[in-house]
Amino acid sequence: MNRPKHSAPSVDTGSAPVTGARGAVAAAPKRIVSIRWIVTSAAVLLTAATALSVGAVAERNARSALTGEIESRLLLLARNLALTSSGALLEDFPELTLQPLVKETVAHEPGLAFVIVVDHRNQIQGHADARQLGTSFEPPPGLRAITPEHPLEAGESLAANPGLIVASTTIPNPSGGTIGRALVGLNRDYIERRVAASRRQQAVTLVLFVVLGVGAAFVLMSHLLHPVGVLRAGIERVGRGDLDTPIQLRDPTEFGLLAGAVNEMTGRLKHAQVELIERERLAHEVDLARQIQESLLPRGPVSAGHITVRGDHRAAAEVGGDYYDILPLPDGRIAIAIADVAGKGLAGCLVMSMLSVLLRALRNTYTSPAALLGDLDERLGESLRPGVFVTMFYGILDPATGRMVFTSAGHNPMILYRHSERCIEVLQPKGIPLAALRGGVARSMLCDEVVQLRPGDVMVQFTDGYSEAFDTAHTEEYGIERIQQVVAQAAARGADAICDRLKEEVRQWEGSGPPSDDQTLLIATLAVDACELAAEVTATPDDPASVALKRLADAERAGHGLRLTASLDSVAVIRQWLRRTPVLSELSGEDAQLLGSALYEVCANVAEHGFGESGDHSFELWWQPPRSADTLNLPAQERTRRGVFVVRDDGTPFRPENWKGLDFDNPGVRQRGRGLGLEIIHRVMHEVAYHPATSRGNITLLTFGPHSAASLREG
């Protein structure tokens, strides 16, 4: 490890290199200067500076005080000496008394340079050095009078030169006047020595305080900074990704608050991390779901005979629940399906996957689309939670005939472009979505309808991602009418043109960005050159069966068909079919009721007596509206009368019988309660013609009327 160039005490962070969540390059370990040392050094410097400053002031004060004290002492010594010398000076040999006195004074007072007593002639009478006695006193050179701190008394003086301080006082004569002077000199070195001694003491004290201060500061900082270590360890744990262990620090200082803040931050980090992980997981799962969804969709168009089916799926930003499939069946027919699962996201995708698996498993089990969707309804109803449902269209196209048997569980209407008429037909089955209601309700409302595709016709199915696409202002949906317009305009150019044009139109309608919902299309076309499917059936007027066959062919080509399973359950859907079939849906309530009753009786008769209620067989009910354009403005009842109903079945032919009508006045008729079905049929229908065992099975032709319900009541 490289040592820092500076010599300041420092500590290594000691932490492991911190690596970011994304594996960023780790920062090099950083050396830091410890707060402990900074504060301690600052304490030392501050203490020393304070002590030195205080010491300097104290020394100056001490020097001043010492000087004053010494001056006072010198003056006092001079006074005492003057008092004790006044008597001696009056004697004949004053030196005998004064010299011992001076020597004793000098001996007892350290630092004195001299103690001298001079007489009034300025001759030395008292001196520690006996050889000076009798000599004339010469004051030290350079003496200057100084001002003492205390006022001088009369005869006193105080003078100093760089080496000495000299106090002098006159020696009074008891009889008046002065008889000499007493002088006391002190070396200034004495003061300096005293000051130096004081300075040494201060220095020792300073060192002692500094040492104590450093120690105290270090200990105090160590104690105060102890939480830093705990905090650092905690933050390093967070850095390593451990967001579960909070920092355990009970500290009354700001560090305690900091630990709390770090713990709170860690909690939020953990929450954010959990959310981030969850988002990433969901994004990953959504991506997987989208891949699964796309893998379940057909790879491309499917063709059989003159029929071609293609689909298109445009995924929403969020994975959706749209589904379509094109499944060739073993007998050469093509099953087509389009569905929309309520709700988006993974749940929708899972349901869609379930739907795909179920449909592929069941496609060969049922020849009836309604039966298949009924089964799907029950299976989905067992699995899906309430509120999750599926709208679905399912049809089986027969390339040999160009006919499609289809059913719809609450899905969007089917758009049919009729090439020969250059017009659009909209078929709107009204079943309820799969799994929307339990108990087989959907099954009871599903029925197989039949539509005959003619050369050049195009069938378009779609999901609400198209019809409910909002414009950029989010105020208007694209709508089914616009889809119809696009189909009408592009149909002549084929399925690809419809698909491309519709996608482009809706993309422009919605603006940029992915759609808010999946957009799925399913388009089936019958080639324009499929002439053999358009061959007209000719009838011989003398041959009633050929007339019936032609009426059947006409109905199949241009009418509306309902395929019924040979069971009483199945025929119950006839009245619903009437309510959504062109012209018939416009009938008044009573006419619709009677027509429904009559057709029910016909079909129930076929199911019950023609097939023995064998659910394995099916038969067809067709409605051929009047083709003449001049009937368009007639009332629905009149138009219904001019149309024809055709029932075609392969069941056991009935024995044709002439209807004679029931005589209800006969109690026997009433007691039997039978034959009322035929009675209802003949009273509602103007024509009832039964053609058993034709080349296409048994054919029953029926025309409504001629009497109104009111006239029937009268009859």
Added chain:
Amino acid sequence: MIAPFTIERGPISDRSVILRVRGELDARNAPGVVEACTQVRRDGKSLVVNLAGVSFIASSGIGGLLALVEEFRQGPGTLRLVSISPAVRSVVNLLNIDRFLGIDENEQAALDILKDGTNG
């Protein structure tokens, strides 16, 4: 949506039972209704059949009711049909058999007739 077919049976007086029929009285359900009515007759009680909730009636249903009326005529009880729905009414009118069925406007009217001991 098609309402499920139900038969609600209960006493309406000491000697009378009421059947309230709802849903589609078609070929699948008619035998059940006939059987329920026959049971009341076997019990020697009068019967009021409320058809207000019948959204469709097939020939087997109307034929069964017609035969039941004839059976009840043999006694000891009486059968009254009440509150017949438009669907039933249209078939009854079509066949012109209302004069044979003993139809009352509502349950109270039928009870009044049963109290009088008359059999319309």
